[in-house]
Amino acid sequence: DGGITQSPKYLFRKEGQNVTLSCEQNLNHDAMYWYRQDPGQGLRLIYYSQIVNDFQKGDIAEGYSVSREKKESFPLTVTSAQKNPTAFYLCASSLYTSGGITGELFFGEGSRLTVL
Amino acid sequence: QQQVKQSPQSLIVQKGGISIINCAYENTAFDYFPWYQQFPGKGPALLIAIRPDVSEKKEGRFTISFNKSAKQFSLHIMDSQPGDSATYFCAASISGGYQKVTFGIGTKLQVIP
Numbered sequence: 001d002g003g004i005t006q007s008p009k010y011l012f013r014k015e016g017q018n019v020t021l022s023c024e025q026n027l028n029h030d031a032m033y034w035y036r037q038d039p040g041q042g043l044r045l046i047y048y049s050q051i052v053n054d055f056q057k058g059d060i061a062e063g064y065s066v067s068r069e070k071k072e073s074f075p076l077t078v079t080s081a082q083k084n085p086t087a088f089y090l091c092a093s094s095l096y097t098s099g100g101i102t103g104e105l106f107f108g109e110g111s112r113l114t115v116l
Numbered sequence: 117q118q119q120v121k122q123s124p125q126s127l128i129v130q131k132g133g134i135s136i137i138n139c140a141y142e143n144t145a146f147d148y149f150p151w152y153q154q155f156p157g158k159g160p161a162l163l164i165a166i167r168p169d170v171s172e173k174k175e176g177r178f179t180i181s182f183n184k185s186a187k188q189f190s191l192h193i194m195d196s197q198p199g200d201s202a203t204y205f206c207a208a209s210i211s212g213g214y215q216k217v218t219f220g221i222g223t224k225l226q227v228i229p
Contacts, residue, residue, distance in 0.1 A: 004159075006159075033216070040125065040221060040222075041221060042122075042205060042219045042220055042221035042222050043160070043205065043219040043222075044219075045216050045217075048216055058216060090159050090160070092159075104150065104162055104165070105152075105160075105162070105217060106162075107159030107160050107161065108159050109157070109158055109159050110157070110158070110159050
């Protein structure tokens with residue numbers, strides 16, 4: 001079955017440590033995204049990537065980094081520079097159409113990061 | 117700056133009742149308005165979407181009403197069921213090139229028996 005796989009589902013980290021969240025998709029989608037979800041704040045875009053080896057900052061990119069070496073993969077690193085990293089992180093992907101991205105996002109099941 | 121404003125943040129509805137969630141947007145360039153449904157511990161999934169050339173779209177018990185002049189749209193869930201209990205996000209995006217989707221803050225719906 002096609003879909004988006006995020007791992008790990010739960011992750012605990014000590015302050016000062018970097019952590020990398022994995023996101024893999026087999027939908028053959030061009031674009032991939034990372035969102036952060038906090039209660040009462042909705043979904044906020046961290047980074048997005050349109051094609052391999054290219055990515056753009058979203059609204060809250062500070063303290064995060066990404067790479068897009070393969071079409072299927074878009075890992076997110078939460079660095080020690082992120083002031084408040086405890087959150088639910090969601091990876092998503094979408095198709096590119098001739099009229100541009102339609103806005104239909106396919107999400108993974110998320111990774112919950114807790115900083116101790 | 118919140119480009120898509122969603123209300124209420126939480127909603128409790130009796131089983132069989134109508135759930136109504138409202139959203140307003142500012143950017144008139146938005147031309148695609150999806151609603152996402154999220155169950156606890158899961159990622160959101162597309163529920164229903166509308167483009168501004170129609171005023172209403174219905175899929176089963178779910179209806180989107182769209183008012184272009186007021187820059188508002190809403191989700192109506194008819195005959196609400198306990199299984200509808202979830203968080204609902206409205207969103208907006210622009211076609212024609214790679215654009216990011218802007219989400220509302222979400223509405224946590226609880227349908228009580």
